[in-house]
Amino acid sequence: MKRIDDLLGLRIFERVVTLGSLTAAAQALGISLAAASKRLSKLEQYLDVQLIHRSTRRLSVSDEGQTLYEYAQHIVAELEQAEEAILQKSEQVSGTLTITSPNSFGRRHLVKLIAKFKRLHPNINIQLLLSDSIEDMIAEGIDVAIRYGELPDSRLIAHRLLNNDRILCASPDYLARYGRPQTLGELHQHQCIIISRHTEINWAFPSQTIHIQQAISCNDGEAAHVMALQGMGIVLKSYWDVAEDLTAGNLIQVLPEQAIISAPINIITLKNQHQPARIRLFIDFLISSLQPMQMRKEKT
Template sequence: MKRIDDLLGLRVFERVVTLGSLTAAAQELGISLAAASKRLTKLEQYLDVQLIHRSTRRLSVSDEGQTLYDYAQRIVAELAQAEEAILQKSEQLSGSLTITSPNSFGRRHLVKLIAEFKRRHPDISIQLLLSDSIEDMIAEGIDVAIRYGELPDSRLVARRLLNNERILCASPDYLARYGTPKALEELHQHQCIIISRHTEINWAFPSHTLHIQQAISSNDGEAAHVMALQGMGIVLKSYWDVAEDLMAGKLIQVLPEQAVISAPINIITLKNQRQPARIRLFIDFLLSSLQPMHMHKEKT
């Protein structure tokens, strides 16, 4: 009876199926593409079955491969847990952590939280990538992504971080000069600041969609925020982004009874059962740190 004793080969196989790419598996395991391919071939030859069908465009798992994968996931996960248990016992929480986030959220909240997390765990190396575009987490080696809504990728998992309520707001100076709109239709009579590369956009409300044409536009959310503070118009922003200015009276919510359709802010990670302890710890830290801000909004 054959017994699988090629642990690296089993890990390569499990990573290839999970990530859907031999290249991505090799990068994550820290070995060359040639070495990963050789390990996979060696495992297939030992079992005398084809586990993965390869083509120039895609990989597909055979029936035998799917059977092995179901077991391999559990084996690799348990080995990872054993490794982490040993590390935790020796209190050596280390390694690298790469995080990506939208620009505004990263600057306003994430930088402060990362600084605190780093103080608690000085041996963890952290890289923060701020971008409003969606990055390929596997290709860029990203461990945790903060993004609006779920990403259309079966290799990723989304977990809600904040509800991300969006509101209309303007400065007291602007409202004193131009008045406060009492209905959505009145927004057409006001200067509206939109976050877009274009000079028109749709603002979606549960009742209907409002097409904003005569607007001030910027492709940067932070710049639009500053424009509102400067009294240039009414802006549509996430509550977490303007909360401090609302409490300080620098901005005033407009049409507070109007709900705005928006996607939640999610933590995006790879669909990976053997997630390192440092990633799980960072996610738990984010959830617990941002909960007070969420609770404040719920009570207001």
């Protein structure tokens, strides 16, 4: 009777099936594609069965492979738990944490928080990818993604990070020169900064939708933020994006009763049975670090 003692081969096999790609499995384990392929073939040769059917377009799991996968999930999870328990006792949680985030949120908040997290856990390597496009977490080997709203992909799980309340605001200079609107209808009398490639847009509020025509348009949220700081007009922004400037008095909220709740900001991770300690630590750190911002918003 053959006994499986190739733990690395078993780990590679489990990652290939879970992630659906030999390339993704190799990236997740920090080994070369060639080494992963060779080790998987060696496991198949030892067992004298084909675990995975390979083609140029896709991988599929054989019946024997599916049987082994059901056991491999539990074995690999228990091995990782044992390794992390040892590392945590010696306070040496390590490995690479790959994070992706929208550009604005990443620059304004995430970079500062990562710096603090890195000081707490110096043995964890950080790879930060800022992009406003939706990256394929599995294909790109991403551990944690900051995204708006919840995704329908069943391979992912969302952890609520922040509500994404959107508010109207302008600089004190602008309001001193042009006055503060008292109703949504008065927005037509003001310069409004819209984040769009077009010169007109609809702003939808709980009570009504306002068609903004007399506007300054910009296709970048960060630039629109700066325009508001420079007194160029009223802008509709996420609270988290302007919170620091509101506290400092650089911006003032306009029509506060008209705040809009849009899709929340979530931390997205792969739906694994067992997450590495570095991912769990980062999620807990991020949620606890951003809670004060949420509490400040709720009190206003």
